[in-house]
Amino acid sequence: MANLRIEKVFGAINIGSFRISAMIAGLTGDGEMIVLGSGHRAADGIRRGYVTDMDAATHAIRDAIERAERAADTQVSSVWIGCANAGLMSEIREVDIEIGGRRIDQDDVEYLLAEARERIVPQVGEPKVVLHAQPAHYVLDGAQGVSNPRGLHAQRLAVAVHVMEAEAGPLRNLMEAVQSAHLEVEGVVGAAVASGHACLTEEERELGVAVVDFGAEVTHVSVHVGGMLVGVTVLPYGSNDLTDSVAGAFGVRRAQAERLKCVYGSAIASPTDHREKIPLTDGGEEIPRADLISTINGQLSRWTEDVAKALKGLGFVTGRGGNGRQIVLTGGGAELAGLADYVQQALAKPVRTGRPPAMKGLPEAHATPGFAALAGLVIYAAADPIDIRTHGSTWQTTARFGRMNLPARVMRAIREYF
Numbered sequence: 403m404a405n406l407r408i409e410k411v412f413g414a415i416n417i418g419s420f421r422i423s424a425m426i427a428g429l430t431g432d433g434e435m436i437v438l439g440s441g442h443r444a445a446d447g448i449r450r451g452y453v454t455d456m457d458a459a460t461h462a463i464r465d466a467i468e469r470a471e472r473a474a475d476t477q478v479s480s481v482w483i484g485c486a487n488a489g490l491m492s493e494i495r496e497v498d499i500e501i502g503g504r505r506i507d508q509d510d511v512e513y514l515l516a517e518a519r520e521r522i523v524p525q526v527g528e529p530k531v532v533l534h535a536q537p538a539h540y541v542l543d544g545a546q547g548v549s550n551p552r553g554l555h556a557q558r559l560a561v562a563v564h565v566m567e568a569e570a571g572p573l574r575n576l577m578e579a580v581q582s583a584h585l586e587v588e589g590v591v592g593a594a595v596a597s598g599h600a601c602l603t604e605e606e607r608e609l610g611v612a613v614v615d616f617g618a619e620v621t622h623v624s625v626h627v628g629g630m631l632v633g634v635t636v637l638p639y640g641s642n643d644l645t646d647s648v649a650g651a652f653g654v655r656r657a658q659a660e661r662l663k664c665v666y667g668s669a670i671a672s673p674t675d676h677r678e679k680i681p682l683t684d685g686g687e688e689i690p691r692a693d694l695i696s697t698i699n700g701q702l703s704r705w706t707e708d709v710a711k712a713l714k715g716l717g718f719v720t721g722r723g724g725n726g727r728q729i730v731l732t733g734g735g736a737e738l739a740g741l742a743d744y745v746q747q748a749l750a751k752p753v754r755t756g757r758p759p760a761m762k763g764l765p766e767a768h769a770t771p772g773f774a775a776l777a778g779l780v781i782y783a784a785a786d787p788i789d790i791r792t793h794g795s796t797w798q799t800t801a802r803f804g805r806m807n808l809p810a811r812v813m814r815a816i817r818e819y820f
Contacts, residue, residue, distance in 0.1 A: 407431050411438070413470075413478035413585075414779035415463060416596070417576065418486055419448050420618030420642065420734060422462045423773060424470035426478055427761070427780040435784060437763035438476060440776070441469025450619040450638055451487025453575040456582070464583035480586035482783045484775050485533065485576060486593045487620050489569035492634035494538065497521055498560030506551045506559055511540075518563050519790040531573050533592050534566040535790045538630030547628055563790060564631050566592045588783065593617070594624040594634045596778030599785065601732050601756030602626060610727045612718045613756065614709055614745070615775065616735030618642045621705070623712040633716040637708050641735030644701050651697045652682055652689065662694055663738070669702055670740035671695050702741075706748040713749075732756035734772035 408428035415424045423442035427435055443466050447458030471477050497518040501510060515537065523532050540548040541560035551559055568590075577587050597615045598607075607626040615622040619640040625633050641663075648667075649659035666680045675692035682689050713719070729751050731742050736755055746753040758769055758777035768776070 408436070408438075410784075411476070411478065412780045412783045413467070413481035413588075414484070414776060414783065415467060415481050415580065415585075416484040416593070416773075416776040416779060417445070417448060417451075417459075417463065417579075418484075418617055418734075418775075419445055419450055419620065419640070421445050421772075422448070422466040423768070423776045424466040424481075425768075425776050425780055426470050426474040426476060427763075427784075429784050435761050435780065437761050437765075437768075437780075439470045439472070439474025439763075440765060440768050440773075441466055441473055442768075442773075443469065445618075447579070450640075451485070451636075452572050453579050456575070456579055459579040460582040463580055463585075467583065467585065478585070480588045481580065482588045482779045483576065483580055483590055484593050484596050484779050485568060485573065485590050486617060486622075487636055487638075488572035488576060489530075490533075490566060490592055490594075490622075490634060490636050491530075491568075492564065492566045492592070492594075492624075492631070494562050494630075494632055495522055495565050496541065496560050496562050498541070498558050501556050501559050503555060503557050505553060505555050506542075508552060510559060511552060514559055514561050515788075515790050518561055522563060522565055523791055529570055530567040531570045532565060532791060533568050533573075533590055534564065534595060536564050536787050537790060538562045538564045538632075539628065549629075562630070566595065566634065568592075591779055591782050592622075592634065593775050594622040595631065596775040596782055597622065597732055597756070598624060598626060598631060598778070599781045600758050600774040600778030601730050604629070606728065606730070610718075612713055612716075612729045614729060614731050614733075614736075616641060616731065616733040616741075618734055621709065621733070621735075623709055623716065625713065625716040625718045627717075635712040635716060637705075637712060639705055639708060641733075641738065643705075644698055644735075644738075647701045648694065648697055651693075654683060658683065663698065666691055666694055667698050668695055668739040669698065669744035671699070698738075699744075702744060703748075706745060709745075710749055727751070729753045730756040732771045732774045736771040 409431050410429045412427050421442050422445045425440040426438045428438050446462040447455030453459050499514050539562050540551045542548050542556040608629045610627045613624045617640045619642050621637040623635045645659045649656050678691040679688040680691045742753045742755050758774050
């Protein structure tokens with residue numbers, strides 16, 4: 403990699419409840435993303451995506467980024483961070499302006515985005531903070547799905563903006579934990595957004611797909627339709643709840659239960675499970691493997707019901723005859739053996755497991771579903787999608803339609819009629 407010309411370096415930290423992972427990646431002149439170094443460690447001070455111990459969380463974040471820096475043989479001063487919870491909510495909001503039947507030009511688009519920013523972005527001090535406010539598509543006189551309205555005629559022009567918000571307090575705690583680790587925050591990305599960038603193709607986003615990010619203590623359910631993210635729901639339930647159910651059912655410690663789940667557990671039962679004995683403890687006690695799988699399946703049944711309800715609430719109907727097309731399962735919990743088949747049977751939709759895309763330098767250990775959101779952070783940072791919070795800010799100090807001064811009106815008339 404020494405001969406490759408790196409034009410820009412990105413640092414990313416995904417702050418999960420089970421592990422905190424970090425990645426340093428470089429973008430070459432020809433647009434190739436190369437992983438320079440990555441690392442992870444057990445999470446401390448984080449509970450279901452919320453910071454619960456500032457000192458412990460800061461230490462874990464600093465340790466994770468230092469591991470990535472040692473692997474990359476370089477240091478970073480700023481990072482993109484993944485937000486797993488903090489009261490995340492998402493919706494599509496539409497803002498429109500009147501065009502009057504004439505041809506749409508760049509000024510119209512810029513003004514529309516500026517209007518959307520004024521109407522959508524909350525004022526300082528509000529309990530909610532906008533993480534993302536990205537134009538998904540434009541609408542001309544009710545006709546949706548327009549990617550570039552310039553040069554077209556319409557009476558009204560609208561933009562559909564995907565807005566993701568988080569609670570101000572928890573988000574501030576997350577950012578402060580990173581800043582206390584002597585790192586600047588380049589931006590905060592919702593975990594569902596990062597997972598989508600890592601796991602989905604453009605065609606899947608266009609045709610319609612749901613992403614279920616099965617984390618340790620939270621599950622993100624998101625739906626993409628028409629090339630855009632249309633909604634996200636966060637469920638306070640993750641793969642650690644499977645571990646806890648195993649620990650409670652067999653009276654073992656969490657570490658033992660986690661090992662049982664990962665080594666012997668499965669979402670799909672087999673006819674030989676009743677005859678197969680597995681070690682419960684180091685003392686020689688054994689249990690039928692069928693008992694372990696039955697315990698796991700009991701929790702998965704509840705989880706899939708909640709996922710189906712969340713998908714329905716987002717307009718993605720599961721079951722035979724539903725409008726939903728495909729489900730992509732990712733996150734650390736997706737590594738449970740047979741889970742994709744189990745979810746496919748339970749929700750009656752095609753299911754595949756989502757992993758990080760192939761990137762030069764990505765370690766095999768980090769090319770798993772559990773690190774998809776981490777890879778998605780650097781992919782998102784490199785893509786640099788338009789955000790109305792920063793786009794078109796010059797319009798805030800220029801004349802507005804309906805409140806224009808005389809010179810602006812004259813120039814407008816010249817453009818329209820000549």
